[in-house]
Amino acid sequence: MTSSGTCPIAHGANIESGNTPMAWWPKSLNLDILHQQDVKTNPMGPSFNYRNELKKLDIQALKKDMTDLMTNSQDWWPADWGHYGGLMIRLAWHSAGSYRIADGRGGAGSGNQRFAPLNSWPDNTNLDKARRLLWPIKKKYGNKISWADLMILAGTIAYESMGLKTFGFSFGREDIWHPEKETYWGSEKEWLQKSGGEGSRYSGERVLENPLAAVMMGLIYVNPEGVDGNPDPLKTAQDIRVTFARMAMNDVETVALTAGGHTVGKAHGNGNADNLGPAPEGAPIDEQGLGWINHKTRGIGRDTVTSGIEGAWTPHPTQWDSDYFRLLLNYEWKLTKSTAGAWQYEPIDIKEEDRSVDVEDPSILTTPMMTDADMAMKMDPAYRKISEIFSKDQAYFSETFARAWYKLTHRDMGPKARYFGPDVPKEELIWQDPIPLGPKDYGxxxxxxxxxxxxxxxxxxxxxxxxxxxxxxxxxxxxxxxxxxxxxxxxxxxxxxxxxxxxxxxxxxxxxxxxxxxxxxxxxxxxxxxxxxxxxxxxxxxxxxxxxxxxxxxxxxxxxxxxxxVLEPLADGYRNWLKEHYVVQPEELLLDRTQLMGLTAQEMTALVGGMRVLGTNYGGINDGVFTDKVGTLSNDFFVNLTDMSYSWKPTGRNSYDIVERGTGKTKWTATRADLVFGSNSVLRAYAEVYAQDDNKQKFASDFIAAWTKVMNADLFS
Structure with a gap:
């Protein structure tokens, strides 16, 4: 027999999803959320300290290089009007814009946009090109600047290079090195799936599922063509208001951000979207991490297709000015479609001076456009009032936008103690959750x-x-x-x-x-x-x-x-408490809380076992208190959980009796948040370690270490 053509490996390098343990046993508790960003994924090693590297950074030189980059157009991906500002702003915006207040996930704080699924979202089309344009700068400054910081700085420098006085900037975002696969972005099975039907993130009268903020899988905010792609500015306004509120923005900030984002740059839809190749995660190996490559027709410059919408919003798309409101409010707009087939609006009887020049040929004039989201700023009564105020006071608009941009790009950095650099504003803002310093030197x-x-x-x-x-x-x-x-x-x-x-x-x-x-x-x-x-x-x-x-x-x-x-706990498995019964199981809620607190599965196990024997259950209930010595930091929880002289009998949706096999008498009661440490194979392995006779002191030491980690988690100074 010949071995020609046979596979030389046992498929260990690419395990199909259908062959994973979770596919075989889908109801098994998946602990992967607690193993994200394991130290083994970090190439920098345990001694690397980003804050120390930042102290070596020549910030002024970096900002100069970044400014020079804006007008250094590359043939492989030419800059619109010779300026990359619009592209870099979109890169920073979409890096930060995935943030949501419900669980604090998403956002720009970790450079997560480099990885799937974000790097291949439809709304992030061609942002892979922006990151490649930044690579020479990242290569030059190396460890002294993270990708997370670099992407946000690129957007801020872009605005400054086009005339905006920004509010400030902070370094300090540390990169991750592996996708955050367990972040819940929605249950849809396809990109840009319309609401309604299986997997929809909406229920009732368009109630958006928590903790989600965007209206569709693969979008950062709302569909610019209208709700489910159907133009209707007033309906779109409702989506915008909910989405931006879930990203920590009020109406004034929402209008400022929408207008400020569309004062510069353009949308791209001058071509056939069907000619685009797969997104980065699905592209062939020779494309080397790039995606959406057009191998059929010219797909750069004026022929670029990104969103499918085509055109600039203002006559001078590389300048910070007041033209957005002037055009939006003073012209009547009619619905039309781009070359790529996307819904958009064009002005009626546009004046020649209000047209912009082509991105490649200044002798060609193009017509500005507005999206359904832009028309919402005109049609919604509350947004319209704010837009009119901004249109009459450019200084107020510029300051409001600058502050909103700072909030958008820094919201997930936490308290000001984590901020670094010469451009950090002295003002401490309410959304930074200010805390005065407390005394340190006392008995x-x-x-x-x-x-x-x-x-x-x-x-x-x-x-x-x-x-x-x-x-x-x-x-x-x-x-x-x-x-x-x-x-x-x-x-x-x-x-x-x-x-x-x-x-x-x-x-x-x-x-x-x-x-x-x-x-x-x-x-x-x-x-x-x-x-x-x-x-x-x-x-x-x-x-x-x-x-x-x-x-x-x-x-x-x-x-x-x-x-x-939004920080209110609705469940706490550590104290054996549920505010009410939910669709997800108590042990899944426990995992989510544990991941947000930055704890490992082992630390969770130690803490739960200790909290039970210390008698910290909500309301003094006895569920999971597997000890006769409450108030003693013993390993009794694990000893009795793993003792085969007991059996476990369900008595309700989330209640169990722990029964003596010999007498049939109920010794203790428990919840799912207790029994999971005996039923899940990984958690049971940890529980057995702590149940051993020779690990009583180890348990106490591990509990104290995990406890101290929780108590000190927010001490950033």
Missing amino acids: VEAVKTKIKSSGLSISDMVTTAWDSARTFRGSDKRGGANGARIRLAPQKDWAGNEPERLARVLAIYEKIAKDCGVSIADTIVLAGNVGIEQATKAAGFNIAVPFTPGRGDATQEMTDIESFE
Whole structure:
């Protein structure tokens, strides 16, 4: 027999989706969301510190090179009118525009646009070319500038090069090195799927599914041709309002961003979209990561096809000016189609001076256009009023846009303590969740002594510290214990924080903080540590819980109530609590919260087991408290979970009895958030480690390490 033509590998390099364990057992809990960005994917190594590299960066030289790039047109992808500004603005915009407030995911903070699925979204067509144009600069400055920072800087420099006085810029975004595959972008099975039917992200009267913000899979915001591609500016306005609100923008910011984005650059649809090749992730190997290549007809310059819409919005698309509002409001517009077949609007009786020149030949005049989204700025009453104000006050429009652009491109960076560089504005903005610095030099032991004599239980101390810190989201660096916002609206009234119990505990902490001259935020965390140290000592171990002082106390005036409402936990598997029953299972909600907090599966296992035996369940319920020594940091949760002298009997949708096999008596009760650590093969492997007789101290040490990570997650200074 000949081996010619046979496959020389056992298909380990390209596992088809149909052969994965999740395909065979789709109801198995998928822990991949906790393994994203494993250190093994990072080529820089554990000693690499981006902040230290930034200190070596020649920022002025970088900005000069970036400015020069804008007008250095390349034959392989020529710049419109000899200026790459519009392309670079779109690159930055679409990098930042995937952010959503519901879970803080998306956005520009990690350079995720380099990877699938974002690099191949229909709305990101030809942004692969923008990143390749930036490559010589990235190559030159190397480790001193991340892709994440570079893409946003490109858009900001583009605006400055066209005449806008920007509000500021910060470096500090660190790159990831692997796609965030587990981010939920929608359940559609095809790109640009219309609403309605299976997989639709809308229900009822066009209610957009949480946490989604865009109207379709593969779009950043709304469909520029209209709802489901059907032109209707008033319906589009409704989509715009919801979408931009879910990206943290109000009506004024929305109009400013729409107009400012369309004051410069153009849309591309002068050709046949069917001639475009596959997106980068589906392109052949010889295209080397580029996509949408046109091998049939000329597909560059004036013949480029991107969105399918064709034309510039203003007569001078490389200048920052007020022409967008002048044309939009003063002309009547009629519906038409581009060469590529996309719906768009053209002005009636356009004056010659209001036409723009062709991107390649200045002797050719072209007609400006507007999209359905642009017409919404004219037709929607609220947007129209704002547009008219902007049209009469260019200075106000420019300042409003500059601030909105800064917010758009920095919203997911977190507090100002993470910002870096000479162009960081001195002003601290409400959306940055400002927190004053707290005292650092004080007698920690004296405060601990006060806490110990307060009469508070271990459960009270640990629970309050946990509730304060669990709001932290690694996605956009919001929430956490710093600021002690748990004592302010809206957090003090959240059901998951047990407001009555919380008020009782906080009253004691406020007195201790005042007497000792420390922040309430530090007092809350320090009290949690005291409770754990007491529980550890009861288990026979003398392990100190690390503490970092310096947290400050935010005020109500520093807290945007509406913005913080999205951080409210609707479930907390660590405290065995559900606000109500949901379509997704409690263990899936636990994974989502764990990933947002930046914890691993092993850290989650240790924390849940410890929280159960410390008696921190919501409302004092006994589910999962597999111990007769509540308040002792023992490994009893794991010992009894893995003990085969018990059986597990379902008693309801999310309730189980733990029954003694010999007597048939119910020993304990549990929820799915408890039993998953025995049923899931990976989590059970961790649970068995902690159940071993020789790992009691290891469990206590691992719990304390994970606890400290949660308490310090938001200490960026």
